[in-house]
Structures are given as C-alpha cells and as structure tokens.
Amino acid sequence: MSEELIVKNETKESPLEISANLNNMHIDKEDIDLPRLNIMQKTSDMDFEVGSLVIDKMHEITQRDIKIDCVVLSAAKMWRENIPFEVEEMPEIRYTKEEARALEIESQYGVIEFAEITLLFPEPEGDSNPEVYDFPIADKRYAMGRINVQKDGYKNTYKRLTRFALFNPTTPINSRVWQFETQLMTRGKHSWFIPTLTATEEHVEEPVGDFANTFSL
Numbered sequence: 001m002s003e004e005l006i007v008k009n010e011t012k013e014s015p016l017e018i019s020a021n022l023n024n025m026h027i028d029k030e031d032i033d034l035p036r037l038n039i040m041q042k043t044s045d046m047d048f049e050v051g052s053l054v055i056d057k058m059h060e061i062t063q064r065d066i067k068i069d070c071v072v073l074s075a076a077k078m079w080r081e082n083i084p085f086e087v088e089e090m091p092e093i094r095y096t097k098e099e100a101r102a103l104e105i106e107s108q109y110g111v112i113e114f115a116e117i118t119l120l121f122p123e124p125e126g127d128s129n130p131e132v133y134d135f136p137i138a139d140k141r142y143a144m145g146r147i148n149v150q151k152d153g154y155k156n157t158y159k160r161l162t163r164f165a166l167f168n169p170t171t172p173i174n175s176r177v178w179q180f181e182t183q184l185m186t187r188g189k190h191s192w193f194i195p196t197l198t199a200t201e202e203h204v205e206e207p208v209g210d211f212a213n214t215f216s217l
Contacts, residue, residue: 002076007173037147051193059132067179071120082112114150115158138207153194174212177202
C-alpha cells in the first residue's frame with residue numbers, strides 16, 4: 001500500500017458501499033476509472049495550449065497562470081525509479097519506504113518520491129459543460145480527476161498538503177477550498193510547467209464536504 005495522506009474525517013460510510021447496498025451490487029475500487037489530469041508541455045502531442053490542465057486527454061480545465069478552486073479528495077505518496085525522460089524504460093514503483101530503500105540499492109537510476117492526488121473541480125459559473133463536469137453534488141456539477149506529481153510538482157502540491165496537515169492538525173485537508181494553478185519553471189535552457197496547490201481560508205460547502213469525507217478511491 002502507498003503512504004496515503006489523511007485528507008478527511010474518517011467517520012462516514014464509503015459512497016461505493018452505499019451505492020452497492022442500494023443497487024444490490026458489489027463494486028470494487030478496480031471497477032472505477034478516474035480520468036487522468038495532465039499538464040500540457042512543449043513536448044505534448046495533444047492540441048491544447050502549453051501550460052493548460054487537461055482532463056482525460058480531451059477537455060481543458062484551465063489555462064496557465066490562472067488560479068481555480070478545487071477540493072483535495074485523496075493524496076497517496078509512492079516511490080519510483082528516476083529514469084531520464086529520453087530513456088524508453090518503464091520505472092519500477094514501490095509503495096513503502098522499506099521497498100523504496102531496497103529499490104534504490106538495486107536501481108542504476110536512483111529513486112524519487114511521487115504522489116497521486118485526486119481533485120474535484122467545480123463547474124465555472126456561466127460556462128456549462130456537462131460532458132466535462134459530469135459529477136453532480138447537490139445542485140452543482142464537478143469534474144473529478146487524478147494527477148501524478150513528482151519533483152517540483154510534488155514539492156508544490158503534496159508537500160504543501162503535508163505542511164498544511166502538520167500546522168492544522170484539527171482541520172481536514174478536504175474541508176478547505178484549495179487553489180490549483182500551473183506555473184512555469186525554468187532551469188538553464190529548459191522550461192516546463194508544474195502543478196501547484198495553495199490553501200485558502202474558504203471552507204467547502206456542506207454537500208461537497210459530506211462527499212469528500214466518504215471518498216475512498
């Protein structure tokens with residue numbers, strides 16, 4: 001198992017269990033396919049503006065340098081080999097510190113931390129798009145997706161979540177509205193866009209909070 005950051009109050013039944021009870025079905029986590037969130041880079045082969053956040057490789061959620069609200073539903077830390085981009089080899093992944101230490105000894109590439117973060121984005125006012133914001137909560141619609149973050153992206157998302165948790169031990173991460181933004185990073189001749197998360201003082205609406213507390217994927 002990965003090291004999952006606690007983002008919620010552990011007090012309510014999973015929505016999957018509720019759904020299974022109502023429909024007389026058994027639903028496993030493996031049955032749910034969450035859309036992927038990707039940030040467009042210069043090397044991306046999709047027809048979107050560089051720096052934009054795209055869901056399911058089909059729809060743009062936001063463009064570069066624009067802050068948008070979101071809710072953090074889950075965040076799980078893992079480790080993988082630090083294989084260079086130009087090397088056509090799939091990195092080995094590990095889910096515990098002990099496994100990561102063993103991999104670091106075995107691998108010629110070294111090991112880095114990364115995280116999978118699940119986010120919920122409210123549909124912008126006056127911009128109805130049910131194909132993208134296809135998840136209703138109360139009287140509003142949301143888009144939900146999962147983003148993979150590493151290195152500077154990991155530092156500016158997952159590390160900010162852990163810092164918030166450390167200094168706000170009685171405030172669940174998912175009870176606050178967060179702002180998501182893609183920002184340009186430059187080192188020498190190279191530049192790329194990374195995801196960032198920033199906590200706000202605003203609390204999520206009650207129906208969203210109720211869902212966030214039952215989310216378990």
